[in-house]
Amino acid sequence: MAIKDYIRERFFPHMWCPGCGHGIVLNGLIRAVEELGINKNDIVMVSGIGCSSRISGYLDFHTLHTIHGRALPFATGIKMSRPELNLLVPMGDGDALAIGGNHFIHAARRNIDMTAIVMNNRIYGMTGGQYSPLSGYGTLATTAPYTNIDHSFDVVKLAAAAGATFVARSTAYHVQQLTDVIKQAITHKGFSVVEILSQCPTYFGRKNKEGSAVDMMERMKDITTPIGSKAKKENPDLIERGVFVNEDKPEYCSEYNKIIERAMKGN
Amino acid sequence: MNEKIIKFVQGNEACVEAALYAGLNFFAGYPITPSTEIAETLSARLPQTGGKFVQMEDEIASMCAIIGASLTGNKVMTATSGPGFSLMQEALGYAVMAEIPCVIVNVQRGGPSTGNPTHVSQGDVNQARWGTHGDHAIITLTASNHQDVFSITVDAFNMAETYRTPVILLFDEVIGHMRERLVMPEKGELPLVERLKTSVKRGVDYHPYLPREDGRLPMSDFGGIHRYNVTGLFHDMWGFPSSDPAIVHGLLRHLADKIMNNENSIARYKEYFLEDARTILISYGSSARSALHVVKNRRARGESLGLLELQTLWPFPADIVREKCEDAKCVIVVEMNMGQVLQQVKAAVDNPEKVFLANRIDGVLINPTDIRNIMRLIQGKGV
Numbered sequence: 001m002a003i004k005d006y007i008r009e010r011f012f013p014h015m016w017c018p019g020c021g022h023g024i025v026l027n028g029l030i031r032a033v034e035e036l037g038i039n040k041n042d043i044v045m046v047s048g049i050g051c052s053s054r055i056s057g058y059l060d061f062h063t064l065h066t067i068h069g070r071a072l073p074f075a076t077g078i079k080m081s082r083p084e085l086n087l088l089v090p091m092g093d094g095d096a097l098a099i100g101g102n103h104f105i106h107a108a109r110r111n112i113d114m115t116a117i118v119m120n121n122r123i124y125g126m127t128g129g130q131y132s133p134l135s136g137y138g139t140l141a142t143t144a145p146y147t148n149i150d151h152s153f154d155v156v157k158l159a160a161a162a163g164a165t166f167v168a169r170s171t172a173y174h175v176q177q178l179t180d181v182i183k184q185a186i187t188h189k190g191f192s193v194v195e196i197l198s199q200c201p202t203y204f205g206r207k208n209k210e211g212s213a214v215d216m217m218e219r220m221k222d223i224t225t226p227i228g229s230k231a232k233k234e235n236p237d238l239i240e241r242g243v244f245v246n247e248d249k250p251e252y253c254s255e256y257n258k259i260i261e262r263a264m265k266g267n
Numbered sequence: 268m269n270e271k272i273i274k275f276v277q278g279n280e281a282c283v284e285a286a287l288y289a290g291l292n293f294f295a296g297y298p299i300t301p302s303t304e305i306a307e308t309l310s311a312r313l314p315q316t317g318g319k320f321v322q323m324e325d326e327i328a329s330m331c332a333i334i335g336a337s338l339t340g341n342k343v344m345t346a347t348s349g350p351g352f353s354l355m356q357e358a359l360g361y362a363v364m365a366e367i368p369c370v371i372v373n374v375q376r377g378g379p380s381t382g383n384p385t386h387v388s389q390g391d392v393n394q395a396r397w398g399t400h401g402d403h404a405i406i407t408l409t410a411s412n413h414q415d416v417f418s419i420t421v422d423a424f425n426m427a428e429t430y431r432t433p434v435i436l437l438f439d440e441v442i443g444h445m446r447e448r449l450v451m452p453e454k455g456e457l458p459l460v461e462r463l464k465t466s467v468k469r470g471v472d473y474h475p476y477l478p479r480e481d482g483r484l485p486m487s488d489f490g491g492i493h494r495y496n497v498t499g500l501f502h503d504m505w506g507f508p509s510s511d512p513a514i515v516h517g518l519l520r521h522l523a524d525k526i527m528n529n530e531n532s533i534a535r536y537k538e539y540f541l542e543d544a545r546t547i548l549i550s551y552g553s554s555a556r557s558a559l560h561v562v563k564n565r566r567a568r569g570e571s572l573g574l575l576e577l578q579t580l581w582p583f584p585a586d587i588v589r590e591k592c593e594d595a596k597c598v599i600v601v602e603m604n605m606g607q608v609l610q611q612v613k614a615a616v617d618n619p620e621k622v623f624l625a626n627r628i629d630g631v632l633i634n635p636t637d638i639r640n641i642m643r644l645i646q647g648k649g650v
Contacts, residue, residue, distance in 0.1 A: 008496075011507055044490055046335070057496050057507060062489050064338070065498035065508075066331065067361050073295075073328035077335025077343075080319045081293060082490045106324040256319065263314035 006030045006040065008060050015054055017125075019213025021172035021198030025119050026055055028175055028196075029088070032182035038086055045088045046075040048100060050126045051200075052092035052119040061088075069099030072107040075114050083253040086186060087114035093134040094124045097153055101133070108162035108191050112252035115185045115192045116164075118155055121200035129203030140207045159193040160245045166192035167245040172199060173220040174241060181243060190251050197224070197239075272451040278442040279304040279346075281413040281449050282372060283312065285420035286344050288452065289459055291370075292318035293341040295332035297325055297351060300384045301440040302374040305346035326351035330358035334367045338497065340462065340488035342424055346372035349382060349391060352398065359433055360399030361499045363522060366476075366484055368427035368462065370420075372436040374443040375552075377630050386630030387440040389552055392607040395435045396581045402519060404526035406533055407435040407581035411555040413449045416442060418457060419535065419578055425460035426533060430525055431484050437580060439603070441553035441632050462486055467493065476518075477504035482525045527582055534587055535578035540566055544573025546642075547592055548625075549612055550601035551577040553632055558601040560635040561642075580608065585615035598622045599645065603633055 007030070016022050033043065043061040047053035049068035056063040062085075066074045075087045096104050096118045107116070123141060124130040131141035136152045144150075159167045166188040168181035178196060185192035199205060199216035210216050225231045227242035276284070283305055286294075294313060296306040306322065313320045319336070323329040326347050333343035347355065352373045362369050375391050377383030382390075395407040406426050410419040416438065423434040465485040467473040473493040478484050487493040500508040501515045509515070526533070539562055541547065550558040555576045565572040575591050577584065592598050592612075598621055600609040606624045613619035625641040627633040 010505070041490075041492070041494060057498070060494055062494050063496045064335070064489070065496065065500070067357055067499055070327060070331045070358065073323060073331035074335040076321065076323070076328075077293065077295065077332035077337075078339055078489065079335075080321060080332075081336045081339040081341055085490050102324055103328055106328070256314075256321075260314040260317055263311070264317070266315075 001034055003027070003030055006033065006060055007058050011057055014058055016051060017202040019199065019201040020051070021121060021200070021213075021217075022052055022055065022119055024172040024175060025090070025117070025178070025196050025198060026058065028178040029055075029090075029117070029182055030059070031179045032186060035179070036183055036186060038186070042084070043086045043088060044075070044078055045090065046071045046078065047090050048092070048095040050092035050095045050124070052090055053095060055090045069095055070103060071095070072100065072103040072116065076107065076112055079112055079114055080253055080256065083113070088117065088186070089114055090117045090119060092125075093118060093120045093122060094132040097133045097155070097158075105158070105162035108159055108164040108193065110252045111163060111165055111190045111249050113189050113191070115182070115194065117182065118193065118195045119198045120155065120195055121198045121204060123200050123204040125200050125203055129207055135204075142207070155193070155195040156244050163191070163249075164193045164245060165190035165247050165249045166243070168193070168243045169195040169197070169239070170241050171197040171220040171224055173217045174224075177241060184243060184246070188246065190249060271453070274449045274451060275446055276413065276449050277304055277444055277446050278413055278416050278438060279374065279444070280308055281416040282346075282420050282436065282438070283308045284449065284451065285417040286370070286424065287312060287316070288417075288457070289421045289424035290342045291344050291424070292316070293333060293336035293343045294318070294345065295321045295323050295329040295336070296345050296347065297323055297329050299326070299348045299351045301376055301443045302346040302348050302372060304443070305372060305374075326354040327358050330355040330362075330371070333369050334358060334362050334365070337367050337369050338489035340491075342368075342428075344370040344372065346374065348374050348376045348384070349378040350380070352391060352394065356399040360401065360403070362433040363399065363403045363405065364499050365497050366431040366522075367433070368431055369433050370423045370427055370436060371433055372438065375437065375439040383630040385440065387553060387603060387632050388628070388630065389439055389554065389603040390607070391437060392580055392604060395437050402523065404523045405435065405581050406430065406432060406526060406579070407437050408535060408579055409437045409552045410442065410578055411552055411576060413447050415578065417449060417452065421457045421459070422535060425458070428460045428462050430529070431486070432526060437552070439552045445553075464488070465493070469493075474504040475506045476502055478521060482521065482528075530582045530584065531586060533579055533582060534584035536584060536587060537576040537578065538591065539574040539576070541573040541575060541591055543571050544595060545571040546597045546599065547573050547575055547595040548599050548601050548638070549575045549577065549588065549608070551580060551608065554601050554603055557633050557635050557638055561638045564635065577608070583611045583615070585611070588612055588615040589617065592616050596621065597645065599625050599642065601625045601633060601638055603627055
């Protein structure tokens with residue numbers, strides 16, 4: 001199918017700023033779904049609040065645009081009710097890890113089969129450029145006019161420690177890898193997390209003098225490297241890209257079905 | 268004729284029995300006194316019939332999970348108490364806005380904050396009405412004994428489906444934990460309302476938020492044949508965000524009108540000796556038990572006392588209260604808060620000066636002696 005078969009043209013143009021990385025994520029996501037050949041009717045997309053969360057409205061899936069930070073618990077109710085559906089949960093960095101941090105670690109701990117996509121642009125874009133839990137020490141934001149003294153989470157380490165059974169990272173620059181890791185995440189049975197570094201030239205870029213969208217994407221190429229590369233050994237500050245965790249662990253809905261079997265037998 | 272099944276249960280268990288009777292098949296919750304028995308019992312009972320139970324990481328997550336589950340076509344419930352009810356409010360507002368049928372049980376304890384977890388209170392009446400932000404309407408029901416807990420819980424599920432709205436069951440610690448007899452209604456004895464589903468066929472445009480002429484909104488199970496968008500933003504008939512003033516105004520009116528225009532059909536109440544009552548007690552929940560005791564006692568002595576027991580608290584049945592209290596010389600609201608229903612009664616009756624409050628706010632059930640003593644004060648007889 002063509003890309004346009006996956007979007008709701010009625011609801012375009014989208015509301016993202018020129019140069020925003022989220023459109024690239026949208027494109028990569030559609031390509032992943034298309035390459036996997038999943039029926040649109042078998043996909044439920046649940047999102048929270050923020051720039052990233054508007055992605056759900058543009059896609060011709062079953063789409064639920066919820067409240068800030070709580071997309072994963074809504075998705076949990078849907079997945080438990082209809083385990084055969086594919087659950088995709090795109091979230092922003094503030095959405096997933098500040099207000100939604102508790103839900104994020106608990107969904108990972110349960111290992112419920114859904115794909116969390118953290119579109120990390122290191123800023124609250126919708127509200128105009130405040131620092132997020134992923135902005136990083138030393139950055140500038142409208143609420144950190146002197147400098148940000150908050151340290152950031154490492155999404156990959158956090159997700160892995162919380163029990164996610166598939167964890168990957170890519171960027172809006174590395175579009176082929178982005179599509180590839182989303183495909184792997186969707187096919188993985190269990191809670192999968194994909195962090196995608198995305199650029200916000202309007203707020204993060206402007207505040208932190210990172211230049212245009214193109215400059216910011218060039219930077220993604222320069223500051224990241226494949227997992228375990230020689231470059232990483234020489235420069236430990238480089239951010240690794242690729243699949244960090246891919247393991248089998250009992251999945252929540254499958255385990256609950258066993259509970260139902262036991263309860264019905266009366267033991 | 269079949270023998271009726273009789274159980275000796277807590278109010279919390281009566282609520283569970285009724286929820287299962289009504290067709291509950293998904294529950295999400297978080298442990299909190301004095302509601303925890305509801306979650307405990309359902310964790311065992313739901314999977315026995317193929318239903319699902321999940322203990323979430325907090326109360327707002329529980330509220331979100333039941334909304335998701337309801338969208339797919341399930342009858343859903345969560346149960347909590349004061350602090351948890353506070354935490355749920357944002358998601359409860361989402362269910363109002365997105366018109367998702369769901370039942371929320373609040374077994375009231377004393378508050379504010381952690382308050383008095385193992386003691387009784389009726390302090391959340393106004394929170395049930397206005398806990399979530401923005402103009403909206405909501406349905407809130409309560410009961411004073413376990414047979415009524417059963418029937419009002421079934422009503423709660425029926426109203427949630429009829430009006431596509433969250434319905435709050437506002438019980439209290441005494442009702443939740445007290446044990447008494449429950450005669451189990453047989454299958455078919457109480458009417459059940461099933462969800463109104465859309466008749467729009469696959470491949471034909473389905474407008475998830477285009478109400479029928481009667482204001483009702485047929486649903487399509489999420490994950491079913493129609494793909495559509497649901498949002499907590501003001502939205503058009505497609506469920507897509509809109510800030511068009513006409514759409515915002517129309518949706519807000521629809522959300523309020525679908526409930527407020529049906530105030531009288533939503534009203535549930537019981538009346539005792541009201542025909543010739545000169546003094547009327549108005550009460551609800553466990554305090555109505557003490558009020559009824561006083562009324563029966565005084566009637567036996569020839570005094571013209573009556574009781575109006577409210578089971579629907581919101582939308583407040585103002586017409587019924589006004590009508591029933593028309594000829595009374597004195598109306599006394601018996602409740603365990605600082606006068607939350609009192610204010611509604613004063614606003615409803617023709618002469619608010621004849622309305623008085625008999626209350627306790629110390630975590631102890633208001634008893635018949637308390638009510639009698641307060642009545643003596645009101646009647647100028649001294650203590």
